[in-house]
Amino acid sequence: MSPRIAYLTGEYPRATDTFIQREVAGLRALGLTVETCSVRRTGVEHHTGPEQRAEAAGTFHVLEAALSWRLFAAHLAAWRRPGAWLRALRLAWRTRPGGIKATLYQFIYLAEAAVLAHHLRARGLTHLHNHIAKSSGTVAMLCAEMTGIPYSFTLHGPDIFYEPHYWRLDEKIARARFVACISHFARSQAMAFSDPAHWGKLHIVHCGVDPARYDRPRDGAGAHLLFVGRLAAVKGVPVLLEAMESLIADHPGLRLTLVGDGPERAALEARAEGLRGHVDFVGYKSQDEVAALLREATALVLPSFAEGLPVVLMEALAARVPVVATRIAGVAELVEDGVSGRLVAPGDAGGLRAALAEILGDGTLRAGMGAAGRARVVAEFDSAREAAWLAQLFEGYSGGTPPATLRPEGGA
Template identity: 30%
Template sequence: MEEVRRAQEIGDPSSPARQPRTRILHVTFNMGFGGTEQVIRQLVNNLDPNRFECEIACIDGEVGAIGKEIEAKNGIKVHSRQRGSGLDWKIILWLRKLIKHRHLDIVHCHQYSPFTYGWFAHWGTGAKVVFTEHGRFHPDRYRKKARFINPIIAHTTKTLVAISHATRDALAEYEYMPRYKIDVIYNGIDPLTVIDDEHRHFLSTNLGLQQGELIIGTVARLDPVKNHALILQATRALIDKGYKVRLLLVGDGPERENLEVLAEDLKLGSAAIFAGFQTQAADFLSLMDIFLLPSFTEGTSMTLLEAMSLGIPTVATRVGGTPEIVVDGETGVLIESDDLTALTNGIQILIDNSDQRRSMALRAKARFHDNFSAKKMVERYQQSYEST
């Protein structure tokens, strides 16, 4: 193993020997589009290459678009195998073989199911386990098995990470993991840049946007937990009050047909634009004046961070990790969950007060750079790996 590591050291062979790099295996469901996948991408792309080397293992048999991009651009190995129903011991043995044959030091498991597989697989290999909980399902629930199994798993796991204090609290309450052992590391991204005027004009023309319209919207999978229906209802209420707004929904998912029917029932017509899935969704985000996030639950929303990096104020529900990101009255407006009146009023406040909207935009951008950049997140994980 030592010979393998020395062969991987970087630099002139005649120079003093460097410390061998820490080899990390990120275990996840797949590497498609999503917040977890974006965190993994930031880590494998930005960890110090002189100190760390990464590989990825997908247990759902699909590498996904982000995984393919990482493999093509960075040469990072992405392994994939389809798990069966129940607890698939073949996946455990497959991961164990990877850990041993690839001489891996750390198994970084993202989400609970990959954590279970990675935890079983690491035994007897000498590797250490890091677990990151990226968010919770809604509604959260107690599980009898968790009460007995999770304290043991947590005790024998080197490092536990939650992406927000709210997520940490949920791990302690619903998963029976010791709160004192859970570190909080906020998600981070590279800041987005505003699209140029030519590209903005091109997108606006294709979407049928007009001068003088105020664009509200969101970028998210069309899933019930995101509560897009409330946005459609708020748009109808704003139009009925005489506001000239257009709603831009970027994303696709199982709720699309239901939402399109609702938009038709509300007689929104061209006021509601379903842009569908976009590989360059951030370009569409740049068109929005107000970002909306009325989800029933959130961990640390990556699209919320993207909106903040662009200086877009937000109206969002006071759930999960969102209140740790949005400062109510300073970088956006926080409302209670599933409250149509509150969402409508929150948007209306920002429409009516352009100075306040601009002030919130500047503060949102500053708060992003102070707390939620990819650089800060990667630094925290590097420290965590080195103490593992």
């Protein structure tokens, strides 16, 4: 019998995490029951398009329930199984990061876990899967201890790798039924912070895209660079703006469109004042709107200082758009330097400028990179294929016959 799965993350749905939404849709298309849970309710400004609004309406919000009568009902239900509740309490205490504030948060996570446990039992859900294994991963771990319902999680990075001991990544891996790592790099980090006895349950499941969504005629004209991502320091946008300043002399019609929002937006807009007429900040856009922008783009640029394996790079390559990105984390597992794009050192404005100049100046090179990039995404990052592999993991572990391979047969 297939497991009935609850998906938990900190905020769902969200414009920056559409890959989770695609994964849920892919599992449902395969006939699995998947119900979504979110610790917090995402603001409506983060919902782009009718698909996300529909997902938001059907999602259980843990914190809202915890601030209602359901918290009392959840703990009353938990005390009917006092042994399990006390085990969860001991686990919360033992895995607390230390310090008064962090300890208080740990008990908030325990309360949220009780509310989630009550919901899972009421809905007859038999497996809990978590994305972004930080605070919501702690809630999932405590909920599993409280209920006996097994859990798994998808490991992204990079931020959790900065503080693996704070977030007790070792304990989460040890207790999980399996871990879906988004790249070989993410898996290597999980191996660094876990006992070798658990390495066999560390599988690689790519975040994927639907290549058909991006298989449209390219109508780009002129020189148009595209950035899609959160406007935060880690994304390295000032380096891109510095490179733009020197590129404009050779490409006077050059445009840069920045899709996204975040804490650095106002500062970046001020920084780009001298590039007025060449740089546009357009905020969040839906998947269809991003796909339309990709059809106009000459190249997609992602000058990040830290990443996991960015889905936007997959989207660009699926649309036959060359990418220029930094050589960090798992990016080289997707982008082959000189074949489907260019990889440059993070923080190197001169190197970024040179890579962009090369691509902007050679249409034949762009066409070849576009074709190679799409072939790579179709072969290894198709969301339907990745959902089928994830479903195989859910069902295999549930049935006691887990797959022994890192990737599905024939996958890289």
